[in-house]
Amino acid sequence: MTREAALVLSGIRHRFGRTLALDDASIAVRRGTVHALLGENGAGKSTLMRIAFGMLRPEHGTIHLDGDAVAFASSAEAIAQGIGMVHQHFSLVSTMRAVENVALGARGRLDLAATAARMTAVAHATGLTIDPAAMSGDLSVSAQQRLEIVKALVRDARILILDEPGAVLTPDERAELDRWLRHFADGGGTVVLITHKVREALAVADDLTVLRRGRTVLHSARADVTEDAVIDAMTGESDVGAAWRIARTESDRPTAGAAALRSGATGTPVLALDHVHVVDERGVTRLADVTLTIARGEVLGVIGVEGAGARELLRVLAGRLLPSQGTVTRPAHVGFIPEDRLHDAVVPTFSLTENLALAEAGAARGTLDWRALVARTVDVITAHDVRNGAPERRIDTLSGGNQQKFVVGREDRIGLDALVAENPTRGLDLRAAHAVLDIVRRTGGGDVPSRAVVFYSTDLDEVLSVATRVVACFNGTVREVRPAEDPADRTPYARALVGAS
Amino acid sequence: MELLLLLTPFLEASLRTATPLAFAALGELVSERAGVINLGLEGCIIAGCFGALLAAGIGGPAIGFAVGVLSGMAIAAVFAIFVLVLRTDQIIAGTAMTLLALGLTGTLYKVLYGASGAALGTPTVGPWAVPGLSAIPVIGPALFRQSVLTYLLYAAVPTLAWWMHRTGAGLALRAVGERRAAAEAAGIDVPRVRWGAILFAGAFGGLSGATLVLAQVGTFNEGMSAGRGFIAIAIVVLGRWSVVGTAMAALVFGAAFALQYLFQALDVQLPYQLFIAFPYVLTLVLLAVVRGRTAAPLELGLRDGTR
């Protein structure tokens, strides 16, 4: 054990029920460094760090903190030992004030004034300023992330674990965060950055560790590895890694089709919004005066931070939300792949066949022909390679990726003229993500009539890899983003996300 | 003039009937702030009624209250096992606990006291006039010539409000009900907080039942809780999940129950069933009119363990 090791986990094994989530996972984080923990979705990154943070107890393996063996009974103990964790989905109580969120976990009498003073002190020392009296739910996403970090720093955290911190930030905010993390590490702090984005990791990390299926497969200093080596380690299959790299390159160069469409050679309009407004039940305007046309053969990429209006835009286009004002033109059947699969796309306790029937449940009349539905379910299962799929099987017995392939296959059949997809690759491994993106990209060709596709993702690279043109949502408005001269230049998108033209 | 003379007894009766309602509602409030809606509260109340009756007959009122509280906690403990260990739906589990407690107490009562029901000699707690304060005109006798339970309530309301907003444990309780993930991340043991909250609700439900028997009715009959547990849940909604608001809403319902005494005194000729039904109708009307939903804890009623 070297003296400079701040946090070392070795030989960690952990099970969820009968599933082995971690098997011989290890990581050694040096003090004063930014350490990236990489892996695909489901590789066990978050699980490993939850163990370091005392939220889970490993079945096997050891944890050393500053060279001493520790065994945390709860995250309270980890916090007391100077570890702080910023979770992917923030753990703030939105109905409480910032200062109450910081005080959460304290014992005995509350002294909110003292807590607010500590926050001010941290702000002076680090530049992370948060109004203690602000209602947490009213803070912007990046401010919420700042508050999470402040929460840890107020408790004197020396080791900060951040789980996918970039996912919710605009590129500018990301760069700002990276700068701050570097500053924190230079001052003697230690950072573990959980991410599945290789570029993000390589841009900021000193060291990196790669997990694949619960095992540590690569541990290296940043300087000693290439992007390709990391991708191969993450996927474990050089063919998938290669395909992934190709997709990356494509995203840097918008396709010829896109150029053709932009130059005016558009197909027939399929989806159209005319001066559409959406006001939610609280009276907040979610979409303001949106006019938009999407033609056959187009893939409209949609970007926007949370709450910017993308959610509503997609639902209006898919016919799942009626506008408060304005007119919507759309085909009778629009395929829709919502982000929250288990709540919005499938009924987890239903069989695959029942979940297929679900898609037409609203319009169906009279009796249902189950035999025909079973046959169609089998079609979807075979056409989309739904592993372990059987018509009578409960859909929640499938893995997330296979569930999603089934949903995409179902909506692909419905949305012959138009398909709307919202973050459809979230939580999927690369192989499943590719299968999903292939369907989205397939706007037509051959004897398949072409259709209009709307694609939203929080991953800008992903959007650029499939879209023929891109619109950005900001504060309820929707504006087309004009690419820069150099297609690899992301500046126009970054600016559009924050409403700058 | 006649009305003014009636005001003091009406206020007095309102407070007296509000006391058990307020205990039950404050218990439910704590449970709901931890994100657990406890429809077994009615069961805790009836268990408290029966436990108090049984024990008071043997050891006097003090023992009666102690056993009443423990009985309520026992029902709550079973509810907690279902909701926190087995992670069942809160509403169904609570309803089943209410049915279980109603059946158990009814059966035990018949077995122990026979079909005739011979529990009339139960020792009870009478009112005690606070020297000085009870001499204040009009409100003095109403507020300060009550049983010791009402005075306990006077103390419980500010204490609970202080605890909820001025201590780390109170903050933790609220966080668990609003966003359990946040509480977990802050190192708070969520199941332990919820166990505590459910048992507290059971204890206060039991106290409510014991008060009903030992300080109000003086005897027991099957199903005597008569929906008070459910009314208490409505009271929490009307009180917008705040301690003081809940206590005030309980007073409104105490007045609704006490209305029949007022009308009897005024000799108004109305069917007595109207008075029986009135608190229930009022519950429905107020639940509809007071749009309290937005103040509800965000995790309220969500099944445990669904990450």
Add this chain to the structure above:
Amino acid sequence: MDALAALWDGAFGSAFAIWSATLVRATPLLLLGLAVALAFRAGLLNIGAEGQLLMGAVGASAAALSLGTAPRAIVVLAMLAAGATGGALWSGIAAWLKRRFGVLEVISTIMLNFIAAALVSWLVRGPLQEPTRIYPQSSTFSASAHWPFLIPGQRLHLGFAIGVVLALVLWWWFERTAGGFRVRAVGAGARAAASAGGVDVASTVMRVFLVSGAIAGIAGAAEVGGVTWALYEGLSPGYGYTAIAVALLARLDPRWIIATSIFFGALEAGAAAMQRDAQVPAVVVQIVVALVVLGVLAVTALRDKQMAQRLAVDAE
């Protein structure tokens, strides 16, 4: 042991016990069990079958008393219609409160149970009281309002046949029709039903609430038309609550409700005999009811937990 023997004899000990006690008690449980199952399948926790039964009984009694000696077929049909209307009216209040104001149906239906009991108590001492004004009950219905018996010499009446047919129809409807599937989808995943299937969840739930109340109301009509021939206070010894256990034990499957309602009918009939012969109080049935509900809940929970454990890694 004596108590158990008395229970068995009271439930199945003789032809009379079966056809005139057990199945007669099973009839309201069957109808109410279906009402509860329909609601629960849609995710609607209707705990108000008790009150809806009472209001159904009120409607049917009013019909029977006002039609007097009209032909039997007409009176019985009118009682059915009035019973269903009474029940639907009562559940409709809760449905409206839920849709318009978001009032939790568990609380509203329980409040409505108490209000219905008070209403019946007033009616049988007021507008519907028998002419001598001595007893708290309505006049006994004329013979044309007596529902036909199914077996000569036994008390099993038309209500049971209606219940069995309704159970089979409901089962077929759930399994084979688009409407039934919609209800199941709404109950199992309301958001997915709305988002993926375009189902109008609020109206579906509203309709289910009304039909559930109507079925419970028919149970009330069957009680006054087939058993009591008059409106009484305390017409139901908590059938509406027992029906929750009936429905849950059958796992909300209408076919199985026929069996579970007979089981609980036997329990009620046997318990009455047990109280008479062995001095064991009949409320013991309530304990069995609660234990059944908790048992079903625990078994389901344990199975779900195993399932959740198998899938836990996906949640990451």
